[in-house]
Every structure is written in C-alpha cells, then in structure tokens.
Amino acid sequence: MILRKASARAALLLVGAAAVGGAAQAETQLERGEYLVRVVAACGNCHTPFGPTGPDMSQELAGRLVEKNPAFEAWAPNITPDPETGVGAWSDAELKRAIREGIRPDGSLIGPPMPFVFYRDLGDADLDAIVAFLRTLPAVKSETPASVYNFPLPPDYGPPVESVTAPARGPTAEYGEYLAGPVAHCMECHSKFGPAGPMLSTHLGSGGNEFHGPWGISITANLTPHADGIAGRSDEELIDMIRLGIRDGKPMLPPMGYPYYAKMTDEDAQAIVAYLRTLPPLPLPE
Template structure:
C-alpha cells in the first residue's frame, strides 16, 4: 500500500477517535445530558423515597420542601396543556439559562438557573430538542408556594456561548459540574441565603426532611475527598458508594451520573481536586 494511502487511513482513524460526537444528533446529545450530568429527572420525575422513578419520566416531580418554599417541579414533556408542548426551542433555552418563562415569569428555587447560565448554545438547544422529542404526558402538578420574595431575575440575556474545550480537563470538569449544579447542595449559604463562594464544596447543607447533610467534596484529606483515589471518586459519583463501602443517599444523583462517559467523570474529578481544601 502506498505511504500516502497509509497516512490518509491513519489520519481518518485518528480523526474518528478525537471527534467521537461528530455524528451525534442534538436529540442524542440532549438525552445524554438530561439523563446524565443535568439529572433533570432527579427533580422532574415522580420518585419513591429511595429515588426509584415511579411514573413517566420528566412528567413532574414530588414536592421539594424547605423553610422557604414547597416546590413542585413541573412537567417537562411536550404535553400542550400541562407541559412544554406550546413552547418553542428558544423559549425552553431561555427558561433554562435565563430563568424566564414564555409568559414572563421568573423561575424560582430550587431550579438552578444560576448554574445553567454558562451552558453552551449547543448543549442548551440539545436539551430542548430532547425534551421536545419525548412522548407527551398529561400531568398537571400542584402550584408551588413560597415564603420568600420572588427574585428579580438572574442577570438578563446570556448571549451566545460556545462549546467548552474537552481537552482542557479542569475547565471542562468545571463546566460539567456547573451543569450538574453540584454546588447547589454541597456549598453552605451566607447570611443572605446565597451560595457562600468562600466555602465552595464544603458541604454541611441539610437536604429534605430525612436529616441528610451533604458531605464535604473539597480535597481536604481529613474532612473531604482529598485522600480518595480517582477510582473511589468515580465510584461515589457513578455507584453511590464511598471508599468505606457505605452508600450515598438521595438526592445524590448517582444513577444519572452512572450513564456518563469515563472521560466526563474524569474531568469532574480533575475539577474537584482543584477546589480549595476546607477542613470542616
């Protein structure tokens, strides 16, 4: 075989390896994100207490209660009366990244809009495409109630956002962790109820009414995950198992994270190792 033909064949094979998602459709990408790192069903699907989905996925979730609100995650299927069936892709993306519905309402907690504002155009529209591809399910969830003022918004239009570079492992891991809204549960709030960035990943946040306190995920070797191997972090993320064999409780979305690629789990691990170690 001529040398030029050999090199051409090798180049084609290499290109296929470094661009595995070239043939991935928006719906396929959206499915991967919604059922993986974004773990939308963790709130928007009906569930048993142990986290098992007990009804049509993404048709509306159980009540989420806190001292500030009782929220009912809405139906994300394309049912025209009770879901997103009358929304355009642009309107879905605006709701995800800017927290504003087609009728001008501001989405309220626990919807993690602040973490979604950095989502790339491709990924946001892929999620919209996937949600629009679902079978419509008619399910009207109860109205949420709040004991706190409505936020004025999340900062306005986000503009065009390019895809992150997966070759920058830490930056890509940060991007995925933002989409996974990890710090929504794993970071304490300040006196005003906002994420305390000085304690990013320190845990200690009560979740639900079962006495669950989120763990420290900073690289502190005693109080956090600094002494864990990459494999042990991957097991916690994708199997819900700590190094000592104990199991993580819901709402830790490990069944969703278990669908992610090894590359993406590795990127999240690399990002977590860059957090400031916090001994608490």
C-alpha cells in the same frame, strides 16, 4: 439489591467504554441531548415522580414535589411536550430562556431550587441539544401545582444571556468545572447555603447542607481537597462515589442522582474529579 463494589465497577467500565466508543463516532444532537438530560444533568432527579422502586419512567419528566420546608414548597413542573400541562406550547426560544434565565413565556420568574446561577452558563450547543431531546419525549398529561415561596423572589437572575461557548470536552479540570457547574450543578448542593443561596465565593464545594427525606437526613460532602473532604481519596474512590453512590464500601444516601450518574462516561467522571482537585481546600462548615 446492592451490587458488590467490584462487580458494580466492572459493569460501569463496560458502560463507560461503550459511551466513550460512541463519542468517538459522530454524535448527533439528539444523542448529546439525551446524555445531558438523562445522565449528567440528571433532570429526572427533580422532574420525574418517584415510585416504590425509584423514578417512575412512565411519567418521565412529568413533574413532582421537590421540596417542602418553611421557606418554600417547590414543585418541579411537567417538561414533557404536552401542550396543556407541559411545555409543548412553548417555542424553543421560550424553553431555552426558561432553562437558562428562569423566565416563563408569560414573563413570570421560576424560583428555587432550579439552579439558574449555573444554568446561565450552559453552552449554546448543549442547550440546543437539551431542548431538541425534550421535544422527542412522550407527552404526559400531568398538571403540577404552582410553587409557593414565603419570601420575595428577585426581579430576575441577571441580564439576558446572549451566547455561551462551552469549553472543549476532555478529562480536564476546565471541562470538569463546566460539568460540575452549569451542567450537573454539583456546586449548588455542595456549597453551604446562606440567605441568598449557595455561598460560592466563600464556601465553594465545602458541603454541609442537610437534606431531609424518607431516607432520613443526608449531609452534602465536602468536595474540596481538605482533610475534611477529598484529600485522602483516590480518583477511583471519588468516581465510585459519583457513579455508584458507594463510599468506604457502603451505599450513600439520596438525593444525589446516582441512578443517572451511573451512565456517565469515564472521561466526564475524570474531568469532574480533576476539577475538584483544583478547588481551594476548605473545612466542613460548622
């Protein structure tokens, strides 16, 4: 059932107020990790299998087929603490390296669509929180096939990451850039893909990528302040798109993780919108 826009917004205001109120209190590491994994980073959008009515939370983060196309067949692996089919036998350092650098404990490289270009800039404290929360999940025994790539993967995604400090939290463009990049990796899907992945230097946020699924074909929106993008949109409209998946009163299509973003705090949603306003205005790619 689709909520009416006004009713849905009212519900989100209550969620946002509760979240902001909770943030004003001392936030534990596990609370931060849960918020990142289950809301802003939306890890389940790739790693949790889908059931008839949406994500199958009895199999939360147990892995699934993410995408199959001529270039690759990508499986998001089981990242629950199961020691045989998940990451239960990995050390915290090994799991952090896999998330941020794309390297498994055996030295092999994880392939796309895991967005390592962005995850390399995850702040140390947030990465620690994500790993700490993943350790608390029920272990699910679910072995996923290995991904298949019809092109050579690079030797690595860059030099080892030593330490990253995230910007201060708040409804600022600087923090919004951190959320839209390293955490939620919005710019991955919303920047036109080229032979080597999203073209961040020339098409940052301009959209135009096609995603095929049971819903049909969805095309990523232009997020830049261009006439083809968000120039004529109010902040409230943009936040409705992010958290409700509603545009001009109509539901938007997957694969954007609206069920996860619905619980995003007001402050974080405002920060993302503030950042989008700073992007160079670019037309929708032809």
